[in-house]
Amino acid sequence: MSDNDKKKYIKVRDVMTPQLETIDGLATVAEAIQSMKEKNYGALIVDKRDESDEYGFITVQGIARKVIEHDLAPERVHVYEIMRKPVLSVHADMNIRYTIRLLEQVNHSRALVIEKGKALGVITMYDLVMHYMDDSTA
Numbered sequence: 001m002s003d004n005d006k007k008k009y010i011k012v013r014d015v016m017t018p019q020l021e022t023i024d025g026l027a028t029v030a031e032a033i034q035s036m037k038e039k040n041y042g043a044l045i046v047d048k049r050d051e052s053d054e055y056g057f058i059t060v061q062g063i064a065r066k067v068i069e070h071d072l073a074p075e076r077v078h079v080y081e082i083m084r085k086p087v088l089s090v091h092a093d094m095n096i097r098y099t100i101r102l103l104e105q106v107n108h109s110r111a112l113v114i115e116k117g118k119a120l121g122v123i124t125m126y127d128l129v130m131h132y133m134d135d136s137t138a
Contacts, residue, residue, distance in 0.1 A: 009095055010095065010096045010097075010131060010132070011092065011093050011094065011095070011096070012090055012091070012092055012093070012094045012095075012096055012099055012113055012123050013092035013093065013113065013115075013120065013121075014131075015096060015123065015127050015128065015131040016092070016113045016120065016121035016122060016123045016127065017121050017122050017123070017124070017127065018120065018121040019121070020045055020119055020120075020121060020122070021035060021036075021039050021041050021044050021045065022044065022045045022046070022047045023035060023044045023045070023046055023047070023058065023079055024046070024047055024079070025046050025047070025049070025056065025078065025079050025080035025083065026078055026079070026080065027078065027079050028074065028075050028076070028077065028078060028079070029058075029063055029067050029074040029075075029077045029078070029079060029082065030074040030075040031079075032044055032058050032063070032079050033063065033074055036060065042059060042060045042061075043057050043058065043059040043060070043110060043122070044057070044058050044079075045057060045087075045112065045119060045122070046058055046079055046080070046083045046085065051117075054085060054086035054087070055085070055086070055087050055089070055112055055119055056079075056080075056083035056084060056085035056086070056087060057083060057084045057085070057087045057110070057112070058079050058082065058083045058084075059084070062082050062083070062084060063082065066081075066082040067082060087111070087112050088102075088103075088106060088108050088110075088111045088112070089111055089112040089113070089114045090102065090111045090112075090113055090114070090123065091113075091114060091115065092113050092114065092115040092120055092121075093115075096128050096131060096132055097132070099111065099123060099128055100125065100128045100129065100132065103125050103128070104125075108125075109124060109125045109126075110122055110123065110124045110125070111123050
């Protein structure tokens, strides 16, 4: 096998977005929207209630589908009512090639990056494909 046939092993931790914007499940969707606007994020991580709980996601798409389409008032709907939970998570040291495959298999565009049960960041299909292409063309 030539060097050109070998792909560099790129870890999820090397391409993830390490900034985590979290929100409490008891917050309103209006508060989530405001936080998303301020940070220019399309998703927020919903905090665990305790150590035995799992993380959740609230996304712009979820808000559109579950709140706006049903003509609900964002200030009267709580995050926990519409969040996706549990979320798909990947280990920080997973190869990005396998992460791309996993996201594609489950038809998701993002995953929470974890290590030792703690959230480290978020990885998106966009991040993965762009870094994979950068590495393949280098």
